[in-house]
Every structure is written in structure tokens, then in C-alpha cells.
Amino acid sequence: MAASLRCFLRSGKNTVSALQRREFHRSAPAAVQMTVRDALNQAMDEELERDERVFLLGEEVAQYDGAYKVSRGLWKKYGDKRIIDTPISEMGFTGIAVGAAMAGLRPICEFMTFNFSMQAIDQIINSAAKTYYMSAGLQSVPIVFRGPNGASAGVAAQHSQCFAAWYGHCPGLKVVSPWNSEDAKGLLKSAIRDENPVVVLENELLYGVPFEMSEEAQSKDFTIPIGKAKIERQGNSITLVAHSRYVGHCLDAAAVLAKEGIECEVINLRTIRPMDVESIETSVMKTNHLVTVEGGWPQFGVGAEICARIMEGPAFNYLDSPVTRVTGVDIPMPYAKILEDHSLPQVKDIIFSVKKTLNI
Amino acid sequence: MLATIASVFRVSAQRNGAALIMSAHTFTDFTTQATFEIKKCDLFKLDEGPATQVVLTRDEGLQYYRTIQIMRRMELKADQLYKQKMIRGFCHLYDGQEACAVGLEASINLSDHLITAYRAHGYTYTRGGTVKEIMAELTGRRGGIAKGKGGSMHMYCKNFYGGNGIIGAQVPLGAGVALACKYLGNNELCVCLYGDGAANQGQIFETYNMAALWKLPVIFVCENNRYGMGTSVERAAASTDYYKRGEFIPGLRVDGMDVLCVREATRFAADHCRSGKGPILMELQTYRYHGHSMSDPGLSYRTREEIREVRSKSDPISMLKDHMLSQNMASVEELKGIDVEVRKEIEDAAQFATTDPEPPLEELCNHIFYNEPPFEVRGTNPWTKLKSIS
Numbered sequence: 001m002a003a004s005l006r007c008f009l010r011s012g013k014n015t016v017s018a019l020q021r022r023e024f025h026r027s028a029p030a031a032v033q034m035t036v037r038d039a040l041n042q043a044m045d046e047e048l049e050r051d052e053r054v055f056l057l058g059e060e061v062a063q064y065d066g067a068y069k070v071s072r073g074l075w076k077k078y079g080d081k082r083i084i085d086t087p088i089s090e091m092g093f094t095g096i097a098v099g100a101a102m103a104g105l106r107p108i109c110e111f112m113t114f115n116f117s118m119q120a121i122d123q124i125i126n127s128a129a130k131t132y133y134m135s136a137g138l139q140s141v142p143i144v145f146r147g148p149n150g151a152s153a154g155v156a157a158q159h160s161q162c163f164a165a166w167y168g169h170c171p172g173l174k175v176v177s178p179w180n181s182e183d184a185k186g187l188l189k190s191a192i193r194d195e196n197p198v199v200v201l202e203n204e205l206l207y208g209v210p211f212e213m214s215e216e217a218q219s220k221d222f223t224i225p226i227g228k229a230k231i232e233r234q235g236n237s238i239t240l241v242a243h244s245r246y247v248g249h250c251l252d253a254a255a256v257l258a259k260e261g262i263e264c265e266v267i268n269l270r271t272i273r274p275m276d277v278e279s280i281e282t283s284v285m286k287t288n289h290l291v292t293v294e295g296g297w298p299q300f301g302v303g304a305e306i307c308a309r310i311m312e313g314p315a316f317n318y319l320d321s322p323v324t325r326v327t328g329v330d331i332p333m334p335y336a337k338i339l340e341d342h343s344l345p346q347v348k349d350i351i352f353s354v355k356k357t358l359n360i
Numbered sequence: 361m362l363a364t365i366a367s368v369f370r371v372s373a374q375r376n377g378a379a380l381i382m383s384a385h386t387f388t389d390f391t392t393q394a395t396f397e398i399k400k401c402d403l404f405k406l407d408e409g410p411a412t413q414v415v416l417t418r419d420e421g422l423q424y425y426r427t428i429q430i431m432r433r434m435e436l437k438a439d440q441l442y443k444q445k446m447i448r449g450f451c452h453l454y455d456g457q458e459a460c461a462v463g464l465e466a467s468i469n470l471s472d473h474l475i476t477a478y479r480a481h482g483y484t485y486t487r488g489g490t491v492k493e494i495m496a497e498l499t500g501r502r503g504g505i506a507k508g509k510g511g512s513m514h515m516y517c518k519n520f521y522g523g524n525g526i527i528g529a530q531v532p533l534g535a536g537v538a539l540a541c542k543y544l545g546n547n548e549l550c551v552c553l554y555g556d557g558a559a560n561q562g563q564i565f566e567t568y569n570m571a572a573l574w575k576l577p578v579i580f581v582c583e584n585n586r587y588g589m590g591t592s593v594e595r596a597a598a599s600t601d602y603y604k605r606g607e608f609i610p611g612l613r614v615d616g617m618d619v620l621c622v623r624e625a626t627r628f629a630a631d632h633c634r635s636g637k638g639p640i641l642m643e644l645q646t647y648r649y650h651g652h653s654m655s656d657p658g659l660s661y662r663t664r665e666e667i668r669e670v671r672s673k674s675d676p677i678s679m680l681k682d683h684m685l686s687q688n689m690a691s692v693e694e695l696k697g698i699d700v701e702v703r704k705e706i707e708d709a710a711q712f713a714t715t716d717p718e719p720p721l722e723e724l725c726n727h728i729f730y731n732e733p734p735f736e737v738r739g740t741n742p743w744t745k746l747k748s749i750s
Contacts (some may be wrong), residue, residue, distance in 0.1 A: 092566025099536020134514040136507035140730035196732040312742035
């Protein structure tokens with residue numbers, strides 16, 4: 001019941017009809033609706049205020065208010081010293097950010113999209129991720145790399161890649177992938193407070209989507225631990241695991257499947273690395289079936305890793321069928337809408353895969 | 361003065377006490393300082409350059425001499441150990457270029473910052489590492505400066521950011537360190553080194569742009585040793601005037617074989633940075649006696665004659681020695697005494713580096729994250745669960 005209410009709130013539809021249902025017996029705690037964009041903005045604002053050493057740099061983050069307006073208002077409030085517009089020099093400014101972190105500051109390095117992070121990937125992996133190890137603990141790198149990841153809408157092949165698997169591959173990095181506003185705020189704050197390099201994979205299509213923010217989440221000290229997944233929906237029939245936008249797709253699929261008596265347990269990974277495999281294992285040991293859902297390509301992807309880990313652990317013996325991966329199609333992203341729509345997992349693909357996995 | 365007399369006795373004793381005891385020769389005879397004329401720097405976008413008349417004190421001279429000798433002997437010992445297979449992988453030696461590291465350090469403070477690429481053993485020393493820790497890192501022992509986990513190219517100490525293996529990547533890093541200095545308002549600067557080969561990397565030009573734009577207190581230093589691995593500067597760069605490549609950044613071309621030139625140029629550059637004028641670029645013309653690394657004999661792309669010529673005409677140790685002796689700032693015996701001490705220090709360090717145990721296997725997975733509770737790391741197979749401690 002609460003789930004369907006969440007569905008309405010999530011899709012931003014008119015909530016009047018929701019309130020007409022007699023599902024809330026007590027007055028709701030002072031939850032508010034907040035878009036993912038505003039949640040990220042609030043996270044950065046609070047951390048900038050809390051710690052003098054935190055600063056944001058990237059293209060258009062200051063005077064433009066952010067290419068996707070995520071950093072709206074921050075330059076006005078904090079000025080040139082803390083919100084820095086960079087020239088179009090990813091490799092250069094990422095290296096500068098990493099060097100600043102080595103010397104004691106706490107930079108937030110924004111990539112306009114993670115596609116552009118490829119230009120700077122050497123600095124992220126070789127200069128940031130590996131340094132604490134290579135220096136045997138002498139040199140830490142407290143830095144956050146953030147920006148939109150994965151497919152957007154109609155931006156075609158060079159602007160639509162998902163980097164969860166690439167960054168998730170590397171020791172020394174933490175990688176998080178928030179779905180809703182609470183995720184976005186809590187994970188970004190944790191990332192900024194973390195002493196290590198953290199990659200925050202946001203999603204442009206989610207920026208404008210409002211979600212409920214609990215009272216707890218509205219607090220200035222609200223953080224979500226990195227490395228812990230969240231059960232978004234309880235169920236007994238099958239486990240669905242997803243990250244970012246596809247958590248929403250899984251919940252939508254679950255709502256449809258519920259009508260047919262199939263109760264999906266939906267796990268929001270929240271963190272790609274270190275992955276909370278235990279939560280997945282616990283769930284699989286209850287439901288005996290697993291479907292992973294991601295936007296990225298199948299080969300060497302997040303789902304592939306989950307499959308391998310499940311096989312290596314106790315949950316394997318509880319599987320009644322092999323794990324199913326629902327992924328993006330193994331092609332560069334096309335432009336035409338009909339083609340793009342068929343390049344990414346849709347709710348119906350998840351429903352289909354669930355039924356195939358359950359042999360229904 | 362008593363200390364110096366004592367050291368003479370020590371030196372004499374080491375030579376079996378058969379040599380004349382130099383007590384008759386008092387050390388008050390030595391000149392305490394002298395003025396030298398040094399080579400003028402080529403200037404780019406600068407109206408005036410570093411001084412050409414410099415003062416060297418006896419103490420400074422002895423200190424530079426000792427440091428350069430330590431670096432020279434350390435690198436030669438590393439060569440030996442590498443050939444004995446006690447050192448593995450990459451080993452890029454710095455002998456010939458010592459005047460750069462020593463001259464640079466002479467005009468900055470330990471509270472300033474420095475970053476370089478992989479030819480880093482000398483800088484690790486001048487920035488505060490000990491010969492023991494450096495050599496033990498080369499041999500991969502637990503007493504190494506990075507506990508054996510970094511190796512030749514990844515040595516770190518306070519305000520020294522390595523030791524970096526990816527050519528050119530250290531340049532934006534150095535500018536980032538300078539950004540932190542400016543941000544924190546601590547009047548510190550960052551010396552950011554790269555070679556003539558790296559000078560053609562795109563990210564360096566991105567860094568020049570941002571450093572100049574934001575007036576970062578960074579001294580870019582191009583150590584031009586004429587060869588990027590086996591490619592001479594003429595074959596790699598459309599313009600070999602590396603001190604001009606910063607385009608809108610003022611530049612100096614410096615004789616990198618003379619420690620006094622480097623020191624004076626660095627003094628000038630540091631003043632420039634600290635006065636808020638932004639970055640400056642120094643090209644140090646220097647030379648490496650060894651090949652690019654231990655796997656390069658260094659003769660397929662240059663001649664023995666060239667190496668010999670540099671050694672005889674421009675060797676940094678010879679030059680400094682000449683300065684000191686010509687002005688009677690030290691005696692031959694005194695300098696020989698330092699040589700003997702240095703040799704012993706290097707021997708002791710090599711002894712340590714070859715006998716210290718390797719890092720314990722239990723620590724294989726440590727130092728992945730800082731300030732993190734211990735966590736499990738997958739071993740080579742699913743049953744091997746290793747532990748990682750911060």
C-alpha cells in the first residue's frame with residue numbers, strides 16, 4: 001500500500017488521489033518532496049558549509065549554475081575560491097583536483113558527464129585510486145568524482161555510456177550509484193566525508209524527479225553508509241537487484257507482477273564498489289531466484305559480477321534457476337527514439353525476464 | 361671548528377693512521393665564502409633574470425658536495441644491485457643530474473612541495489628520505505620508504521608527492537598541490553618537474569593554462585637531459601626551447617649541471633611565485649650518464665664520446681669541487697674524507713637493503729583505503745579470503 005503511494009510520489013503525479021486512499025492512519029512525519037537535483041545541491045551546500053576544505057570544480061559549475069543546474073546557487077553563496085569554473089581540460093583539471101586532495105583539500109570534481117571522464121581516467125585510477133596503496137599509507141586522496149552516468153535521452157553513442165563496470169573494477173576506488181533523492185543526498189555526503197576517492201554515478205534522467213525525503217533525510221548530518229544496499233520492497237517470489245534508474249523500473253515491474261501474485265524483492269544496490277553481496281545472498285536464500293537489472297552493457301558488467309559472486313557464495317545452493325541478467329543491448333547507443341528505447345531495459349523486459357526465470 | 365679537526369683525525373684514523381696528522385693545518389685557513397660568476401640564464405617574457413654573481417659559503421659548499429655525492433653513490437650502488445638482480449622492474453637512475461635536485465632544494469623550504477616523475481630517487485633523498493629507506497624500497501623490503509609496496513617509481517615522504525609512473529600525469533597533480541597552497545594561504549609553493557619527453561604531453565599544456573589563469577604558485581621545471589628514452593629532443597619536439605613552451609608563462613633556461621646556477625634560478629623563481637605573480641617555467645639543461653633505465657645501455661641513440669665529454673667538462677661534482685678548491689674553501693683531503701663517509705653510508709644502506717626481510721604476506725591487502733574498518737579482500741580463488749587494514 002505504501003508502495004503504491006510511493007509509486008505516485010515517485011512519478012510526480014498528482015498526489016490528491018493518493019491522499020483519498022485511506023492508507024495513512026496517522027499524520028505522516030514531516031516528509032517533503034525533493035528532486036534528486038535539489039538533494040545533490042543540498043548535500044554539496046551542507047558539506048561546503050561544514051568543512052572549509054571542501055570545494056567544487058568542473059566545467060560550468062559556477063556562473064552557469066551547473067550544466068544540469070545541480071550546483072545552482074552555490075557560486076553565489078561561496079564565491080570563486082570554492083566553486084571553480086574550469087576550462088575544457090578534463091585530464092588537466094582532474095589531475096589538479098587529485099593534487100589538491102593530496103595536499104589536504106577535499107575537492108569535488110564534476111564531470112559534465114562521465115563520458116568525459118574517460119579523458120581523465122588515468123588521473124582517477126593511477127593518481128587517485130592506487131596512491132594510498134603504492135605509498136603504503138603515506139598519501140591519502142580524499143576526493144569525489146561526480147556527474148551524470150549512463151544513458152540520457154537522444155544524446156547518442158558518445159554521450160550514453162555507463163561506467164559502473166569500469167570504475168567498479170578498480171581497487172582503491174569506491175563507487176556509488178544513487179537512485180532516489182535520499183540516496184543522492186546521503187551517498188554524496190558520505191562520499192565527500194570519505195577519506196578515499198569516491199566515484200558518484202548520478203543519472204541525468206533522475207535529476208528532475210521528485211522523491212519523498214524523510215525527516216531524517218532532511219537533516220544536515222544525514223549520510224548513507226557506502227557499501228550497504230537497501231531493500232526497497234520486500235517479497236518472497238524472486239529477488240531483483242538494480243542500481244540507479246533501474247531501481248525505479250524494478251519497482252514498476254514489481255507492482256505489475258504483484259497483481260499476478262508474484263512478489264518481487266527489490267534491492268537497490270546503492271553502492272557498486274564495495275558491493276553489498278551479503279544483502280543479495282540473504283535475499284536469494286529466501287526467494288531462490290535472482291534477476292539483475294542494469295543500463296550498462298552485459299559483458300563484464302555489474303550483473304556479470306553479481307552472478308559470479310552468487311556462484312562463489314552460500315546462496316548458489318538456494319537458486320532454483322540460473323541468475324538472469326537484464327542489461328542494455330550490446331551496441332553503441334543509437335539516436336532514433338524507437339532504436340534508443342529498444343537499447344535499454346524496459347519495464348516489460350524485466351517482467352518478461354522474471355517470468356522466464358520463474359518458468360511461468 | 362673542533363668538529364672539523366676531529367673529523368680530520370677520524371679520516372686519518374680510517375686511513376690506518378699512517379697519514380700525516382693534519383693538525384698543523386688549521387681550518388681557520390679556509391675561506392668561509394666566495395663569490396662566483398655563473399652562466400647567465402636565457403629569459404623568456406622576463407625583463408630581468410637571476411643574479412649572475414653568487415655567493416657560496418664553505419658550509420653550503422660542503423653540504424651540497426656531500427648531498428651530490430650521496431646521490432651519485434646511491435645511484436651507482438642501485439646500478440650494481442640491479443645487475444645482481446636484487447632490484448627488479450624499472451630503475452631509472454639520476455646520476456649526472458644531481459645539481460638539479462640539490463640546487464632546487466637549496467632555494468626552497470622543506471615546507472614547500474615537490475613532485476616529479478619516475479627518475480625520483482634523488483628527489484626522495486633531498487626531500488627528506490634516508491638512503492636506507494630508499495634502497496630498501498628498491499629491493500622491495502619492509503624497511504622501504506613505501507614498505508616495499510611502491511618500488512622505484514613510487515616513493516613518498518612529507519611534501520613529496522612521488523615518484524609518478526605515468527609520464528606527464530604529475531604535472532596537473534603539482535598544479536593541484538599549488539592550488540591547495542594558494543587556497544590555504546600558506547605562502548608555500550610547489551615545484552613540479554617533468555622531462556623533455558613529457559614536455560610534449562597535452563595535459564601539461566592544459567595545466568599551463570589553468571596555472572596561469574588562476575595564478576597558481578607553481579614552478580614548472582623541465583629537466584631537459586636531451587633524450588626522452590631513446591628519442592633525442594630534435595626528433596621529438598617541433599620547438600626544443602622548452603622554457604618557452606609555456607607561451608604565456610615566463611621562462612628561464614638554466615645550466616642544470618651547475619648547482620649554483622640552479623640554486624640561483626630557483627631563488628628567482630620562488631620569489632616570483634611567492635609574490636603572487638603566478639607560475640614560472642625553468643628549463644634545466646642537464647644530462648644523465650645512464651641510459652633511460654637499467655634495461656637501456658644508453659648507447660644506441662647517443663655516442664660514448666658525448667657521454668665522456670659531458671663527464672669531463674660538466675660533471676656537477678667536478679664543478680663544485682673546482683669551485684671549492686679554487687677558492688680554498690675546502691681541502692682535497694677534506695673532500696676525500698666526505699667521499700669515504702658517503703661510501704660507508706651507502707654500503708651500510710645497501711647492506712640493510714639486501715638483508716631486511718621482505719614485507720609480510722599478511723600485509724598484502726593493507727592500505728587500500730584510509731581510515732576504514734578492516735574488510736575482506738578476495739584472494740586468487742573464492743576460498744582465499746584476505747584481510748585489508750587501513
